[in-house]
Amino acid sequence: MTSNTYLVWLEWPEWCFRASAEDIRALKKLVPESSRIIRARSEKAFLKALPAATHAIVWSFKKEWFSLAPRLKVLATPAAGRELVPETGPKGVKISFGAFHGPIIAENVAAFILAWARGFFALRNAPSDVAAWPRTWLSDKCSLVSGTHAVIAGFGNIGRAIAKKLSALGVSVTGITRHGSFRAHDKKKLLSEEELSSDIARADWFILALPSTTGTDGFFGKKMISLLPRKAVLINVGRGNAVDEKELYAALKTSRLAGAYLDVRRSEPSATVLQTPGFVPELAALPNCISTPHSSAFDAGYVRMCFEELSKKRLLS
Numbered sequence: 001m002t003s004n005t006y007l008v009w010l011e012w013p014e015w016c017f018r019a020s021a022e023d024i025r026a027l028k029k030l031v032p033e034s035s036r037i038i039r040a041r042s043e044k045a046f047l048k049a050l051p052a053a054t055h056a057i058v059w060s061f062k063k064e065w066f067s068l069a070p071r072l073k074v075l076a077t078p079a080a081g082r083e084l085v086p087e088t089g090p091k092g093v094k095i096s097f098g099a100f101h102g103p104i105i106a107e108n109v110a111a112f113i114l115a116w117a118r119g120f121f122a123l124r125n126a127p128s129d130v131a132a133w134p135r136t137w138l139s140d141k142c143s144l145v146s147g148t149h150a151v152i153a154g155f156g157n158i159g160r161a162i163a164k165k166l167s168a169l170g171v172s173v174t175g176i177t178r179h180g181s182f183r184a185h186d187k188k189k190l191l192s193e194e195e196l197s198s199d200i201a202r203a204d205w206f207i208l209a210l211p212s213t214t215g216t217d218g219f220f221g222k223k224m225i226s227l228l229p230r231k232a233v234l235i236n237v238g239r240g241n242a243v244d245e246k247e248l249y250a251a252l253k254t255s256r257l258a259g260a261y262l263d264v265r266r267s268e269p270s271a272t273v274l275q276t277p278g279f280v281p282e283l284a285a286l287p288n289c290i291s292t293p294h295s296s297a298f299d300a301g302y303v304r305m306c307f308e309e310l311s312k313k314r315l316l317s
Contacts, residue, residue: 005071006031006316007053009040010078013270016302017059017078023303030311055316057306060084066093074315078306080158081212081239100309101297102161105209105237108296110165112261113205116233116290117145121259125287146170149202153219154209154238162207162237174199178215200227205235212239218278222247225256234260237296241266245280252286259288263296270294 006027010019024039031037038053040046050056050065055074063086066072076096077085089095115121119142126134148171152159155175163173163184173184180190183199191199200206206228210216220234221244234257236243245266251257260283267279284291299305310316 003034003036004032004054004073004317005036005038005049005052006055006057007038007040007046007049009043009046009056009058010303011041012059014298016298016300019057019303023307026304027307027316030307031316057310058085061086063089066090074310076306076310076315078303083212094315096310096313096315098306098309099157100305102157102159103165104299104302105158105296106161106165108263109162109207109235109237110169112235112290113145113148113166113171113233114169116259116261117143117148121290144170148172148204149174149199150205150207151176151200151203152207152209153242154211156209156211158237159207159209162209166205171205174203197227200224201229203228203232205233208234208236208238208242210238210242212241216242218242218244220244220248225251228257230256231258233258234262236261237263240264240268245278245283249280249283249286252283252288255288259290261290261292263292264294265291268294 008019008024008027010017012018019039024037028037038049040049046058047065047068050068052071053069054071055076056069056072057076059077059079061075066089072093074094074096075085075089078098079085080098080101082097085095085097087095119138122138122141123134126137130137146169150166150171151174152162153176155177159175163175166173167184174196175182175184181196182190208220210219216239219242225247234248243266248260252260262283265279283289
């Protein structure tokens with residue numbers, strides 16, 4: 001039987017997204033003994049090895065490269081997004097996108113919510129006259145997470161993982177999908193428009209876990225903001241195009257919303273992220289807006305999680 005050749009090209013600026021020697025050793029344990037593993041360090045090296053590959057594990061892949069890969073059976077990427085790898089390929093080639101990010105991103109969301117509710121971020125805005133010991137000033141700015149309500153737009157692997165983590169913290173959850181909305185404790189019952197509006201009107205956390213499809217452009221804008229209570233905090237761990245940043249800026253500036261946590265933006269320095277108009281750089285400077293650099297999926301074991309998921313999917317044989 002012809003042995004498989006696994007071509008791994010996972011060279012990325014972020015350390016946790018690169019395949020290390022330790023990761024390759026972990027992969028070796030998951031594939032048949034007779035297999036060959038090639039670790040490419042550049043596009044040139046990847047394309048040179050591609051004709052022999054039966055499996056390619058990459059961050060990016062161009063459609064025209066399929067013609068260079070006559071033996072290819074599996075094209076896999078750790079990414080959940082569809083921006084960098086074709087969703088379809090030649091007959092006989094299975095394409096796999098990462099679905100293991102949920103538990104990582106869920107912890108990131110939970111960490112933010114806990115820090116916000118317990119006043120950690122409020123301390124950044126303590127007046128100078130109490131900054132040395134803001135105990136009294138902080139005393140009315142802390143609350144329990146348990147008993148709050150979250151609305152999650154986008155209920156795929158990531159949205160479901162967030163719901164599970166927040167439910168464990170005592171947060172009630174409403175999920176919004178393209179097929180309808182429901183409360184997490186009763187997924188069989190779809191909510192009416194009035195019921196969904198009622199749930200949004202009492203939301204403490206409005207969480208976006210949406211992909212960057214055109215149907216999600218500006219999903220969170222003036223209309224959605226008008227439905228939310230002033231106490232609500234926006235959390236975006238999906239893609240930046242889903243937020244109308246001009247409307248969000250105005251809502252945060254006027255305290256129409258209590259705050260926002262943005263792990264993704266409409267425009268990001270990385271060339272790997274889809275660039276869209278409407279970027280408002282001033283958002284990050286607002287005292288009630290917390291930004292992180294598209295890092296909610298960072299984890300030291302990221303690449304190994306990808307390999308283990310491929311093994312569970314039976315895509316490494």
